[in-house]
Amino acid sequence: MAHAAQIKIPATYMRGGTSKGVFFSLKDLPAAAQVPGAARDALLLRVIGSPDPYDKQIDGMGGATSSTSKTVILAKSTRADHDVDYLFGQVSIDKPFVDWSGNCGNLSAAVGSFAISAGLVDPARVPRNGVAVVRVWQANIGKTIIAHVPITDGTVQETGDFELDGVTFPAAEVQLEFMDPAAEEEGGGGSMFPTGNLIDNLEVPGVGTFKATLINAGIPTIFINAEDLGYTGTELQGAINSDPKALAMFETIRAYGALRMGLIKHLDEAAQRQHTPKVAFVAKPLDYVASSGKAIKAGDVDLLVRALSMGKLHHAMMGTAAVAIGTAAAISGTLVNLAAGGVERNAVRFGHPSGTLRVGAEATQVNGEWGVKKAIMSRSARVLMEGFVRVPGDAF
Structure with a gap:
């Protein structure tokens, strides 16, 4: 043949x-x-x-x-x-x-x-x-x-x-x-905050109800406080990716978050939309050791962020999620901003599993709608x- x-x-x-x-x-x-x-x-x-x-x-x-x-x-x-x-x-x-x-x-x-x-x-x-x-x-x-x-x-x-x-x-x-x-053309009605709120109560049947910041900036992202999930924000990949129950929990949160953000119309559509939205959990600064063995001190960062991509904890941070982090950090009252101390800022350095990353963003509010002109970061x-x-x- x-x-x-x-x-x-x-x-x-x-x-x-x-x-x-x-x-x-x-x-x-x-x-x-x-x-x-x-x-x-x-x-x-x-x-x-x-x-x-x-x-x-x-x-x-x-x-x-x-x-x-x-x-x-x-x-x-x-x-x-x-x-x-x-x-x-x-x-x-x-x-x-x-x-x-x-x-x-x-x-x-x-x-x-x-x-x-x-x-x-x-x-x-x-x-x-x-x-x-x-x-x-x-x-x-x-x-x-x-x-x-x-x-x-x-x-x-x-x-x-x-x-x-x-x-x-x-x-x-x-x-x-x-x-x-902010406000990608798809989903969310064109708003940076598709629900109109800086913080929502996100009800996830079978899992719980969580405070969440749902934002469309860089990439649609669901931010949740680490402590509400039983985490500290210092976790590395093994702590999450070796735990099937944790991964299933995050996927359920992601699906209900996508529905709440208007990215999908029915819950079962989430399975065919794995790339977006992202789920991330945030915490105030703590000392930890990065996956490379590098010591990260609480004083080195403004907050800690861990994010999942395609169903697994990312080894560092997705660039688009970093844009979402920088944008949310610049807006007083979001979970990201509160974890970073609740102060006005135009740049933030956050700790992720591999180390730290700085991203800048300046947010403005016009006629009640939040916007951001640009977010800046360096890569290679x-x-x-x-x-x-x-x-x-x-x-x-």
Whole structure:
């Protein structure tokens, strides 16, 4: 019996922030996958190695975690005042679907670098030496990201001494500006706080009722006090991810939170929307030891945050969730702001399982509606491998 031969597709494997994924230029994809739909999803699933009942993604490029089961498609922008259109696909590890409902803030750090190297940015906008300002249209959520990419001798500078907790080696710093990150176009009626409240009582049948801040900024996020869940906020991955009951609890909270935020209409829709919303728990500063062995002192941070992604506690912090943290911290009365001392601020440093991260955001209230002009953070990015990915020709 004859079997379809493998085909090869130009691709680049990149780290961006504390994530990594497979990057494609839209024009390099097979024709059937150049448009949204079943063929594109099937191709990306096969590239990453999903669905995998063994949860290992051995037969693909994925790394069997939410941070490493990611894909990116880029093209020259069709929008005025933008250089590149950026589409992010979060690939499920054990189920046959790709979640297109949100952005990846970490991989956003690699978009500008890839776009320049792939010729998607007008060469006239790239200095011989200095910083290239790449204007990115984030197509999943309809938002603008400005990436400041260092350039040396006309090419992207990837090496450097910028250290990012959650990433083993230093690299060049890439500053990101998430413009008008609140109130994504989908869900929540266009409001930063879809319920209209800074704090809600979130009723979760079979689990309990919790104080919660439900916010649409960077990515839809549900914030809950750690102590209300029986945690301290100093937990590392093993404490949560080795506890099936805890994971089931968080998924139930996430589903009811999604319903309350208007992101889904029926509870069972949450299973097909794993990427959003995120669930995070916050606490006031405490001493703890990060997963790297680094000692984090209470005085080093303004608050502690632990967040779950794709059903597991994240090893560091999702970039988009960091935007939500920075935005919520800037608004007096949210659970995040209260955990950070309840004072007005335009930047916050929080502790996560791998260390600390600083994010800046300035929030304003106009006619009773909260907004934020931009959130700023620094990440780094690096090409890990480039060439071709191969998949069976009948895989999509």
